Amino acid sequence: MRDSVWMFPLAEIFHFIGLSLLIGSLLVVDLRLLGVIKNMSYAAVYRFLPISLLGFGINMTTGILFLFTDPFRYYPNIAFRMKMLFILLAGLNALWFKFSVYPLTMKNPEANDCGKLAKVVAGLSLLFWFGVIVLGRMIPYVED
Amino acid sequence: MAFIDWVENSALGIWMVDSLWAYPIVLSTHAIGMSIVVGTIVMLDLRILGYAKAAPISSFKSMFVVTWIGVALNFLSGIALFCSDPAQFLFHPVFLTKIGLMITGVVSFYFLWRELGKHDAAAEVEIESSARIKLLAYLTLIIWFSVIVAGRLIAYVELS
Numbered sequence: 529m530r531d532s533v534w535m536f537p538l539a540e541i542f543h544f545i546g547l548s549l550l551i552g553s554l555l556v557v558d559l560r561l562l563g564v565i566k567n568m569s570y571a572a573v574y575r576f577l578p579i580s581l582l583g584f585g586i587n588m589t590t591g592i593l594f595l596f597t598d599p600f601r602y603y604p605n606i607a608f609r610m611k612m613l614f615i616l617l618a619g620l621n622a623l624w625f626k627f628s629v630y631p632l633t634m635k636n637p638e639a640n641d642c643g644k645l646a647k648v649v650a651g652l653s654l655l656f657w658f659g660v661i662v663l664g665r666m667i668p669y670v671e672d
Numbered sequence: 673m674a675f676i677d678w679v680e681n682s683a684l685g686i687w688m689v690d691s692l693w694a695y696p697i698v699l700s701t702h703a704i705g706m707s708i709v710v711g712t713i714v715m716l717d718l719r720i721l722g723y724a725k726a727a728p729i730s731s732f733k734s735m736f737v738v739t740w741i742g743v744a745l746n747f748l749s750g751i752a753l754f755c756s757d758p759a760q761f762l763f764h765p766v767f768l769t770k771i772g773l774m775i776t777g778v779v780s781f782y783f784l785w786r787e788l789g790k791h792d793a794a795a796e797v798e799i800e801s802s803a804r805i806k807l808l809a810y811l812t813l814i815i816w817f818s819v820i821v822a823g824r825l826i827a828y829v830e831l832s
Contacts, residue, residue, distance in 0.1 A: 541824045544706070545817065552711020555738065565734050567793070572726035576715065661707060662700040669696050 536597060539590045546586030547661065553579035554653055561629065561650035563641055570637040574630070607670045611663035618656035625649045679758040688756035695756060702749040706823075708742030710816045713781055720799075720809035729800070730793040736785055743778060766829045770822035777815040784808040 553576040559565045560573045595602055602608045629646045633639070679685050688694045716732050718724070754761050761767045787808065791799050799805060 537824055537828050541821050544820050544824060548707050548710035548714060548820065550711075551707035552713075552715040555708065555712055556715050556732075556735065559735055559738065564738070565731055568727050568731040572724055572728075575724035575727065579715070579718070658704055658707075661703050665700045665703050666696055 535593070539593045542586055543590040543594075546583045546590065548583070550580050550583030550587065551657060551661075553577065553583065554657060558650035558653050561633070561642060561646040563647070566640045570633040601671070602667070605667055605670060607663050607666035611660055611667070614656050614659045614663060618653065618660065621649060621652045621656060625653070673759075673762075676758045676762060679755050682755060684752055685755040685758070688752055694752075698749045698752045698756075701745055702753060705742045705745035705749060706820070709739060709746060710820060712736075712739040712742070713777075713812050713816055716784075717809040717813040720805055721813075728793065728796055729788065730791065730796060733788065739781070764826065764829070766822055766826045770819060770826065773815055773819045773822055777812060777819055780808055780812045780815060784812060 556565065556576045557573055557580075560568055560570070565573075629642070629649050633642050633646065636642075688698065712735055716729075716735070719727055719729055719732065784805065787802070787805055788799065
């Protein structure tokens with residue numbers, strides 16, 4: 529990574545593309561769960577989840593590449609640690625979604641209002657992922 | 673240069689440079705706005721170009737308020753970021769390219785938004801067969817990915 533001058537900017541570009549795919553696809557799903565987007569069968573809505581996984585995959589790969597460029601920079605960085613914590617929380621929220629909201633919505637895929645639980649999970653999803661973005665931006669700012 | 677001096681000495685310019693938290697807050701806002709604008713537009717474009725066909729294109733209309741909020745957030749945070757170092761940005765070729773692409777992207781999205789607005793929910797077939805809508809989808813897709821690329825490259829082109 530360090531030897532090629534273009535690797536870091538290229539990785540950054542893909543990291544930002546990945547996060548846009550992740551946020552965009554999650555906005556479709558979460559806005560539907562929140563009832564902002566209506567009249568879209570959940571069977572269709574959930575077709576956007578593979579795009580979330582793609583975005584996450586791109587970012588995990590480029591993220592690991594960043595770690596390799598400067599292994600001792602990130603571990604002690606408080607913003608980086610909190611960012612990893614928020615990703616974990618988002619992941620737990622996603623599991624919660626998978627086992628509770630997903631089967632609930634598939635029982636009645638055309639329903640525009642899916643109740644409070646769906647809205648809470650959707651809201652937390654957006655909160656955690658926007659938090660990940662902010663914490664990522666803070667990484668250079670909390671270094672000495 | 674008078675314009676640069678004026679911007680640097682403006683309240684916003686001074687706040688961005690002096691305040692410890694101004695720059696990180698504005699930068700975070702810009703990143704969030706970017707994810708919203710590029711994210712929602714790319715999802716719409718993917719749908720128009722054939723992905724997730726079971727989702728009615730008309731149903732994306734209520735998502736666009738979020739897209740426009742993202743545009744507003746980035747317009748405001750973008751101005752603030754510019755004011756933090758106008759001397760560097762004003763003649764920066766990569767920055768100017770990004771701005772040109774961004775304006776084209778916003779205008780293209782506006783036309784796509786307007787074109788979709790002409791069809792009501794019952795007109796899915798018309799929307800699906802519209803060549804103009806497909807063209808605007810390709811255009812916005814290419815442009816918005818390019819805006820991200822240009823944005824990331826600004827820091828890598830040094831000015832003397």
